[in-house]
Amino acid sequence: MSFGSASARSRWTYLLPQLVEQAAESDASHVALRHRQDSLTYGQLLSGSAQLAHALIADGVAPGERIGILLRKGLDSAVALYGIMSAGAVYVPIDPAAPASRVAFLIRDCGITRLVTSDAMAGALEALEGEGVSLAAVYGVSDDAASPFPSVAWEEMTGFPEALPNLSTTEQDLCYILYTSGSTGTPKGIMHTHRSALSWAEITASVYRLGPADVISNYAPLHFDLSTLDYFGGARAGATTVIIPEEYTRFPASLAKLIASERMTVFYTVPFALVQLSAPGILDDLELDRLRLVLFGGEPMPMKHLRKAMGKIPHAQFVNVYxxxxxxxxxxxxxxxxxxxxxxxxxxxxxxxxxxxxxxxxxxxxxxxxxxxxxxxxxxxxxxxxxxxxxxxxxxxxxxxxxxxxxxxxxxxxxxxxxxxxxxxxxxxxMDRQIKSRGSRVELDEVEAVLLANSEVHEAAVYAVPDDAGILAIHAEAILTTESTATEKDLLDHLRSVLPAYALPVAINVRTSFPRTSTGKIDRLEMQAEPTTPVTAIGRR
Amino acid sequence: MEEQMIRFIDDVILGGSGHGISVDDEIVLNGTVDSLGVTRLLDFIEDSLGVAVPAEDVTIENFQSVGSICAYLRGRAEYSEQGAR
Structure with a gap:
């Protein structure tokens, strides 16, 4: 029985990988992603991710299985996420800079037995083995010596079909899980479905009139939700997404030049980055006429810096995204x-x-x-x-x-x-004690719980103080047990071994007493009003 | 200058976790120094070395390694000396 052309299926989009299939059908040679000097066309993205999917299925990956992505930002992460979803599985992005204990927690919590990773992650893989993690396979590793786990190289997957496998996945099935700070001291995984992610891609592509001519920035790494607009909104529109190499996010002057040289039309970022870009000299003398849309979200944008940034990019539409x-x-x-x-x-x-x-x-x-x-x-x-x-x-x-x-x-x-x-x-x-610091979501109670888990710590208080640019910085104070001789550095080292860098306090103080409310509770508001450590302007440069 | 900067990065930015970095290590590319680390490094350069770095000079090329930062700072020092003459 036939209902006509087979390509009709791909015009109805209910799964995320179909976005790539559809864009490739329209123009396979159009560039989907760029990273440094390299790029992937929609045709290459489709065939690469399809091959990974077939390789995973051949290895017995079950529908709904969670597969981790342990990679630095790059083209292989795009192939990884579409490949995992095309196999009917769920991708779980892992921050490669997170402490090994946190990564091990996430892998166990989510029941992950396979990772897509790279040779460059050899150190992290070894650290995971040290944490007692065992994995069935790691993909994208070409040097067996680089992995303590069975590995599959990209070259070994090239024999698989270049078309998406036909599966019974529905739009209600999970497609990714993003881990975020949890107030009780352990991270929690936010589950999204093909429908929920696709709806976001459809909303953004439609509202912001995204099209094939657009060049969209990818500022955030995969484990931050900002990345979903860049990847899925971009693919929905058949646009080109430029993956901004990690080091550019630390150097606003270099980032500004990249926005110009890549001729970006849509820049989606966190307010912290705009604060940095609005510093004198950064956006001057650059060709930014093509930049039509500046989207930002994740935390409140300080007005003073918004005015400056809008003045420097006078023709772009700025949008606060919440x-x-x-x-x-x-x-x-x-x-x-x-x-x-x-x-x-x-x-x-x-x-x-x-x-x-x-x-x-x-x-x-x-x-x-x-x-x-x-x-x-x-x-x-x-x-x-x-x-x-x-x-x-x-x-x-x-x-x-x-x-x-x-x-x-x-x-x-x-x-x-x-x-x-x-x-x-x-x-x-x-309503609770969750904050956004430089765009990253942190539960202050989690930092406090981790500090209290140290046996040297008797009491702890963690609070956030805005610097003069209006960006929140995390401060920690601790009262030690009577016999303890721990130093502030010891406490910071302890936090460093458990928490990601963005959740670490900028200052930690050991003290002998805390301000208290009339009922004897630690008065964090009082501490916040008069922080022990002066707040330096993180965003002043 | 190099030694002083390496000590600062080891002690303050890395919290003395002490793997020891060298002059040519790509401290930003390899993730040793994150964005807060860059800010701290700039404070150190301004407070301890007495050089103010304009925002437009805080680039990947100038801050690739301890060696490149120091080369940049020496270039700046010469430039301002000439300017003073």
Whole structure:
């Protein structure tokens, strides 16, 4: 039986890898990704990822199996993520700079037995073996000596078919899990489905009018959710995504030149990067006419620096993008020019199409204009839940049956917002102790829990203080046990062995007492108001 | 200057985890120095070496290794001496 052309299937997109299949069908020779001097066309991305998928399936990978990606930013990570999803499996990006104990936790928590990695990760693989991790296979490793685990080289996969395998995967199946800071001291995995990720790709490609002529930046590494717009929004549009090498994110002057030389049209980043780029001399004398869209999100943008950045890129549309990793994205605020002088903070704007929001006060009633409440979101971009954490999933979702008794599911963001007169939302802060520091999400309670896990520490307090550029920095204070002789450096070393670099405090102080509230609780607000260590301006350069 | 800078990176940025770095190690490319590390390094150069580095000179080429940072700083010192004359 035949219903006509076989290519009709690929015009209906319900799985992420079909985005690549479709883009390759339109123009296989169009560049999908660039990294340094190398590039991959949509045709190459499709065949490379299909071959990886077939290799995984041949090795017995089951649908829904979690496969880790332990790679630095590069073209092979794109092949890895599409290849893993094309095999009906779920990709789990791992920060290659994270301490081995944290990576080992993630691998065990998620039940990972296979990684896509590279020869350059030999040290990390060895450290994992030292942590007692055992893996069935690692892919992308050509030198057997580089891996303590059975390895498969890219060259060994070239014999496999270059078309996507035909599987029974549906849009409701998981496609990736992103791990983020958890308040009890262990990271938690945010699960997304093909549908939720695809919806985000469709929203961004449509709202921001992304097309094949666009050159989109990829600023964030894979384990940060910013990367999903770059990869999937880009593929949805058949655009070119430029993977920004990691070292550029540390050198704003070099980054600015790369934006110009790569002729980027869309730059998506964290406010911290814009603060750095707005420093004197950085964006001057560069050819930035092609840059039409500057998107930023992840933490509040300091107004002073926004004004500077907008002045330096006068023709680009700036947009404040808002949405926890759990939702991909849910609201945005396209910024009008000129920026009103009276505006003291940037609204997070209105929901995207196909997204519904509610702001509920303490009693669960809709918050009036000017009042505050928790932001709840109903969106097709919403996560499935937290991996293996039924305790958290209970509180993450709010279910109503108001409309004809039909159940509707909202995500409780834990963000406090205020509805404004014109329908925009203003972000007020968190209901818990989660912060964003330089774009990275950190639970202050996790840092505190890790510090307290050290047997030398009697009490600990961790809080965040904004520097004069308005970027939050983490501070830690500890009271030691009476017999302890630990130094501040010992405590920092302890934190360093467990936490990723972005969650480390900029200052740690050993003291003999803490300010207390009248009920004897540690007064973190008091400490925050008068930090022991002076705050240097991280963003001043 | 090189020795002083290596000691600073070892002690302050790496917290004395002490693998020992050399003058030619690509400290940024290999991930030894992250973005906060770059900021700290700049503070050190300004406070301890007395040289203010303009933002547009904080580039990958100039900051590749301890050797390249010191070469850049020496070039700057000569330049400002000439400028003073």
């Amino acid at each position: 949405g926890p990793t759990e939702t991909n994205g849910c609201t945005h605020y396209p910024i009008e020019r000129p920026l009103p002088k009276s505006m003291s903070s940037l609204p997070i704007g209105k929901p995207y199409p196909n997204v519904e929001i509610r702001v509920l006060d303490n009693e669960g009633h809709p918050a009036a204009i000017g009042d505050s409440g928790e932001l709840l979101v109903r969106t097709p971009t919403l996560m499935r839940g937290y991996w293996g954490r039924h305790d958290l999933n209970e509180g993450a979702f709010h279910k109503t049956t108001e409309r004809g008794g039909l159940p509707e599911v909202y995500h409780r963001t834990g963000d406090l917002v205020s509805p404004m007169e014109d329908g925009d939302l203003r972000f007020l802060g968190r």
